[in-house]
Amino acid sequence: MQKFIDIRGVKHAYKTKNGPLPVLDGLDVGVGEGEFCAVVGPSGCGKSTLTRLVSGLMRPDEGAVVLDGQEVSSPRKTVGMAFQNPVMLEWRTILENVMLPLEIVAPGMGRAEKEARATHLLEMVGLKGFEKKRPSELSGGMRQRASLCRAIVHKPQVLIMDEPFGALDNFTREDLWQTMRDLRAAEPFTCILITHDLRESVFLGDQVIVLSGRPARTQYVLDVDLPADRTIDILYEPKAVAMLHLLREQIRIAQGRDGDLH
Amino acid sequence: MDRAQKILVPLAAIVIFLVLWEFVVWVNGWPDYKMAAPSDLPPAFWKFHTLFLTMGWQTLWRTVLGLGLAVVFGTFLGMVMGFSKIARDGLYPLLVGFNAIPKATLVPVIALIFIGQHDFNTVLMAFLISFFPIAVSVGIGLSTLEPEYRDILAALGASKFTIFRKIALPKTLPEFFGALKVAVTLAFIGTNLVEIVSPHGKGLGALFLSGQTNSDYPLMFAVLIALAVLGIVLYYAVVALEKIFAGWAERSPG
Numbered sequence: 413m414q415k416f417i418d419i420r421g422v423k424h425a426y427k428t429k430n431g432p433l434p435v436l437d438g439l440d441v442g443v444g445e446g447e448f449c450a451v452v453g454p455s456g457c458g459k460s461t462l463t464r465l466v467s468g469l470m471r472p473d474e475g476a477v478v479l480d481g482q483e484v485s486s487p488r489k490t491v492g493m494a495f496q497n498p499v500m501l502e503w504r505t506i507l508e509n510v511m512l513p514l515e516i517v518a519p520g521m522g523r524a525e526k527e528a529r530a531t532h533l534l535e536m537v538g539l540k541g542f543e544k545k546r547p548s549e550l551s552g553g554m555r556q557r558a559s560l561c562r563a564i565v566h567k568p569q570v571l572i573m574d575e576p577f578g579a580l581d582n583f584t585r586e587d588l589w590q591t592m593r594d595l596r597a598a599e600p601f602t603c604i605l606i607t608h609d610l611r612e613s614v615f616l617g618d619q620v621i622v623l624s625g626r627p628a629r630t631q632y633v634l635d636v637d638l639p640a641d642r643t644i645d646i647l648y649e650p651k652a653v654a655m656l657h658l659l660r661e662q663i664r665i666a667q668g669r670d671g672d673l674h
Numbered sequence: 675m676d677r678a679q680k681i682l683v684p685l686a687a688i689v690i691f692l693v694l695w696e697f698v699v700w701v702n703g704w705p706d707y708k709m710a711a712p713s714d715l716p717p718a719f720w721k722f723h724t725l726f727l728t729m730g731w732q733t734l735w736r737t738v739l740g741l742g743l744a745v746v747f748g749t750f751l752g753m754v755m756g757f758s759k760i761a762r763d764g765l766y767p768l769l770v771g772f773n774a775i776p777k778a779t780l781v782p783v784i785a786l787i788f789i790g791q792h793d794f795n796t797v798l799m800a801f802l803i804s805f806f807p808i809a810v811s812v813g814i815g816l817s818t819l820e821p822e823y824r825d826i827l828a829a830l831g832a833s834k835f836t837i838f839r840k841i842a843l844p845k846t847l848p849e850f851f852g853a854l855k856v857a858v859t860l861a862f863i864g865t866n867l868v869e870i871v872s873p874h875g876k877g878l879g880a881l882f883l884s885g886q887t888n889s890d891y892p893l894m895f896a897v898l899i900a901l902a903v904l905g906i907v908l909y910y911a912v913v914a915l916e917k918i919f920a921g922w923a924e925r926s927p928g
Binding site: 491546572 | 820822823825827831836847922923
């Protein structure tokens with residue numbers, strides 16, 4: 413059966429001076445509607461390429477990326493993106509930053525309606541009262557919260573996140589995981605999260621996909637059968653610890669395939 | 675306190691500078707045909723004050739017009755170079771080469787091509803000398819735009835023009851104003867080059883020439899000071915515009 417996001421047999425290579433550099437070779441990912449899929453793998457294995465394929469910014473050399481029954485061939489308005497860099501537009505207030513996608517996706521929507529939607533989301537992530545601030549006045553964690561709001565303000569079908577919490581300290585990161593969990597409960601969306609953090613992948617994911625070293629293929633798929641309303645504490649329970657051990661072992665295998673990485 | 679400091683400190687600096695200048699001239703006993711002292715200037719200004727006003731205006735409007743053209747053309751060229759690598763590779767050597775030509779050598783060339791079109795020639799030179807920094811800064815600002823900034827809109831299917839208008843253009847404004855501050859002073863140099871090298875009796879450059887012809891050294895110095903004042907006024911006009919349009923880029927210290 414075809415999944416909501418269905419990536420089958422994707423191969424891709426970048427052209428470089430020294431000939432083609434294959435980054436993906438045999439990538440299979442299936443994510444059901446409303447599911448949260450965390451993708452982990454060694455550095456430089458092509459995880460970011462995956463985000464560009466799903467968002468339609470790039471097309472694979474071979475294989476297909478299917479989203480909601482349609483092959484992805486170009487960018488579409490039903491996608492939201494968040495990166496490690498919060499990419500705040502410094503000349504806009506936080507509220508105006510969050511409203512940005514609506515200006516593209518729903519140009520006909522009234523300003524009051526856009527503002528109401530953005531204000532509501534900012535309140536949900538704990539940024540009430542910061543609407544009129546400039547991004548430079550906020551901490552890194554707060555900017556990343558605003559960036560999350562911007563990524564989902566237009567109610568995208570798919571949220572694609574490329575290491576969104578990678579540059580934050582550990583406590584801020586755990587705070588944001590919980591924010592992410594609450595957002596999901598309030599605003600259902602299908603999500604692909606690229607991360608280097610195994611704890612993050614287990615806390616947030618419904619499934620965790622381990623990619624092999626470059627060129628990446630799907631090496632291992634872990635179903636995370638933990639309850640949806642997880643707390644950070646769950647990561648210290650035997651079931652989660654066992655999953656983390658398993659993932660750690662898989663990453664070790666993935667690194668072994670491409671020896672020059674470490 | 676802050677406001678007073680902003681005005682008083684530069685004023686004090688100017689006063690100290692004038693006092694030192696006066697002192698050096700006085701200590702060396704230089705006559706005013708060798709080096710005018712600040713105290714020689716007010717009489718010179720007063721004697722020719724109508725000329726200063728009319729000729730200062732001629733210099734000012736031709737400089738501003740040339741600068742305006744430089745902004746339009748420089749921004750356009752910068753956009754072309756910022757978005758197209760081919761255009762960048764092709765145009766850079768030409769631009770750098772053109773910029774390396776001493777503009778004084780272009781004055782007779784222009785004067786020959788457009789004989790008698792003094793206003794046009796002057797505006798043209800102000801433009802030619804000042805568009806380069808604007809084109810380069812806009813070009814660099816656009817070509818160094820981080821891909822994520824593009825992607826947040828490109829992933830939604832936004833057009834190139836929308837990405838330019840909503841992201842690339844505002845993001846480049848601080849660099850643009852930095853270049854405009856350089857271009858302002860360059861444009862004055864362009865205007866005066868034509869006024870002095872290709873005499874046509876207009877502008878502060880012409881006043882400078884007549885001071886030279888009559889060995890009126892205080893007048894020549896007064897013209898230089900008038901040019902400096904015009905330069906400062908225009909520079910701070912740009913600073914005011916920068917505050918309005920790119921004030922967000924300024925971080926409060928500490």
